[in-house]
Amino acid sequence: MFPGHDGMPDFSGRGEDLDTALEVLHGTRATGIGAVVAVTGEAGIGKTTFITELRERAVGDGFATGRAAALESGGIAPLAPLLTALRSGPAPVLSQADFGALATYASRPIWLVDRLTGQLRARATATPILICVEDLQWADAATRYVLRVLPAQLVSSAIVWLFSSRLPLDAIADDVAVHEILLGPLPLSVPEAGGNPLLAVALTRGQVAEAVRHMLSSLPSTAKELLTAAAALGPSFTVESLGALPDHDALARLAREGLLADDGRRLHFRHELLRQALLI
Ligand SMILES: Nc1ncnc2c1ncn2[C@@H]1O[C@H](COP(=O)(O)OP(=O)(O)OP(=O)(O)O)[C@@H](O)[C@H]1O
Ligand SMILES: [Mg+2]
The missing domain is CATH 1.10.10 (Arc Repressor Mutant, subunit A)
Structure with a gap:
């Protein structure tokens, strides 16, 4: 479970929220219907820690997963949070060849969505996928647009989209089940x-x-x-x-x-x- 810190107790306290998210993953794996999980909560409340734990479980359950975060500085390029997530980790969701094929669409989000939809649909036929994009409070407009459109276009594929934000996430995705997880205060000794x-x-x-x-x-x-x-x-x-x-x-x-x-x-x-x- 979650690690303790320098003499801090090992205070997980997120079992119920983890179960909720795991149920969504298992539902998507069983039905092939996509879903969105929206994890929100104040700065430092444990969103990244929660997502790290969930991803470990997802890998154990046979999911391909990727994760990236929008950056406070704005990041290196539009769509960087999503595209980085798709190439992250030891077993990236997108192959190098698929990723390379997206390069020409970098400044054309509408075409990129079309191409990416095909790639992810094909990938999800073999393996269920969990894509995590964190810190949407800092995401660029193109990322926000694409993350709103893609889950709806891929609703018939075994893909769970997990978004996190310090701010409430309004109008996340149309025509897709959205499961909201608000991480509340932990029962700490301080x-x-x-x-x-x-x-x-x-x-x-x-x-x-x-x-x-x-x-x-x-x-x-x-x-x-x-x-x-x-x-x-x-x-x-x-x-x-x-x-x-x-x-x-x-x-x-x-x-x-x-x-x-x-x-x-x-x-x-x-x-x-x-x-x-x-x-x-
Ligand atoms: N359930 C938990 N059990 C033990 N430690 C935790 C737990 N949740 C978070 N922490 C610790 O609290 C600190 C902040 O957690 P984390 O980075 O996950 O927060 P966050 O919500 O992602 O913050 P930010 O909004 O800045 O991204 C880290 O040191 C992390 O290890
Ligand atoms: Mg974080």
């Missing part, structure tokens, strides 16, 4: 971590500031500034206490990223450790 394993691990290593920087990396600067100002108001605060013209877009973003919780009257920092780090 309450100030708010159930976030990245923060808990960082605390044991004396690296909370780095962890907090990482957790804020997908926020627009307006949201970062607002969160830093709010930290001085205490663990919870009212919208009015932010001043005459609170930035409602920034507040909504902070709630969508799971950093603030709204009980209808007050906003609460979800991680006391993060709030304290913002005060330094």
Whole structure:
């Protein structure tokens, strides 16, 4: 199962979510009908760890799998997250020859989708496939478009598409079953971590500031500034206490990223450790 960290307990806590995802994989393998699994949750909550575990199980169950992530920096080229996923690992989903044949379509996503559809359909007749694309909050427009269209075009093939994001994934794919897995807080022994394993691990290593920087990396600067100002108001605060013209877009973003919780009257920092780090 999941590894422990420098004296941290081995706190898996994701058995049910793993079972849900495995059921989807087994359903697709049995029926030959494609599906999408959408894994969401705040920064550091364990999306990558969960996906790594799932991929290991999938390989054991006879799936070909590939994985890649969109990058904060925007990446090297449009569609890089998907194309890298298809050539990743010791047994890539696409052969070198198939991959090479896509090169001429790199700047023409519509034609690329057509070619790729044929390649993946042929591959899935022999082996069920799990394709994981992580961190869609950073994906380029072409990747988002292709990942929306491909699962629908390949719904009659044994392919499970797994997407992850720090933000809720809206309008993921048309005409395909979408299974949503929201990774919630883990029952950790450090309450100030708010159930976030990245923060808990960082605390044991004396690296909370780095962890907090990482957790804020997908926020627009307006949201970062607002969160830093709010930290001085205490663990919870009212919208009015932010001043005459609170930035409602920034507040909504902070709630969508799971950093603030709204009980209808007050906003609460979800991680006391993060709030304290913002005060330094
Ligand atoms: N269930 C778990 N059991 C033990 N450790 C975990 C678990 N989930 C995550 N961790 C640890 O917490 C840290 C953050 O996990 P991970 O990188 O998977 O988060 P993430 O959701 O992918 O974050 P990001 O949004 O930044 O990509 C890692 O050190 C990881 O090993
Ligand atoms: Mg991750």
